[in-house]
Structure formats: structure tokens, C-alpha cells
Amino acid sequence: QVQLVESGGGLVQAGGSLRLSCAASVRTFSSYAMGWFRQAPGKEREFVAAISRSGGGRYYADSVKGRFTIARDNAKNTVYLQMNNLKPEDTAVYYCAARDGVVVLTATHFDYWGQGTQVTVSS
Numbered sequence: 001q002v003q004l005v006e007s008g009g010g011l012v013q014a015g016g017s018l019r020l021s022c023a024a025s026v027r028t029f030s031s032y033a034m035g036w037f038r039q040a041p042g043k044e045r046e047f048v049a050a051i052s053r054s055g056g057g058r059y060y061a062d063s064v065k066g067r068f069t070i071a072r073d074n075a076k077n078t079v080y081l082q083m084n085n086l087k088p089e090d091t092a093v094y095y096c097a098a099r100d101g102v103v104v105l106t107a108t109h110f111d112y113w114g115q116g117t118q119v120t121v122s123s
Contacts, residue, residue: 003025004023004097004114005025009117014088015085020036031053034097035049035098035103035105036048036095049069064090068081069084091121095113
């Protein structure tokens with residue numbers, strides 16, 4: 001069983017930055033591909049970014065490419081999402097997810113989910 005706890009969300013003005021963290025309680029964190037997803041009110045959950053088990057592969061949604069950076073520290077069992085130049089349309093609940101295996105970009109293939117952290121970007 002993997003438990004994921006996100007932190008770092010909050011309220012920020014457009015153009016600002018936030019860094020989300022996701023701490024995983026698991027003995028073999030490096031065995032898990034990690035992803036970030038988000039869900040805005042009334043919308044489907046959507047892919048934001050994913051990172052391979054080693055950290056060598058990083059993938060982004062077109063809407064965040066060039067503004068967001070995903071990273072992981074396997075020694076700390078933590079994955080990060082650095083969000084720069086935030087826009088009001090980035091407002092959503094952000095979820096961290098883990099998958100035992102190779103990295104994928106679809107929510108349905110992730111096995112474990114955090115409780116989410118709210119990000120609100122004001123215009």
C-alpha cells in the first residue's frame with residue numbers, strides 16, 4: 001500500500017509561482033512512476049505531468065509545458081511540481097499519483113492517489 005500526501009497549494013496571483021510536494025510512504029519509492037493530475041470544478045481530471053522511476057523521463061501536458069517542472073528525490077520519497085507563470089486557468093485541485101511500473105500519462109493506469117491540494121490563481 002502506498003500513501004501519498006500533497007502539500008504546497010494555496011492562493012497566488014497570476015504570474016506567480018508555487019511548488020507542490022508529494023511525500024510517499026513506501027519502501028521502494030524508486031519503483032514507482034509518479035504523476036500530477038488536476039481537476040477543476042465541473043471538469044474531468046486531466047493529466048499535468050509525469051516522471052519516470054529514475055527521473056530521467058519527464059512528460060508534460062501542452063497547457064503547462066515551459067511553465068511547470070516535475071522532479072523527484074528518491075532519497076526523500078518525494079515528487080515535486082514547480083509551477084511558474086501561473087494562470088487563472090491553472091486553478092484546480094492538484095493530485096499526486098503513483099504507479100508501480102513504467103511511466104504512463106493516463107489517470108486510469110495509476111494505482112495510488114493523494115487527497116489533493118487546492119491551487120487558486122487570481123487574475
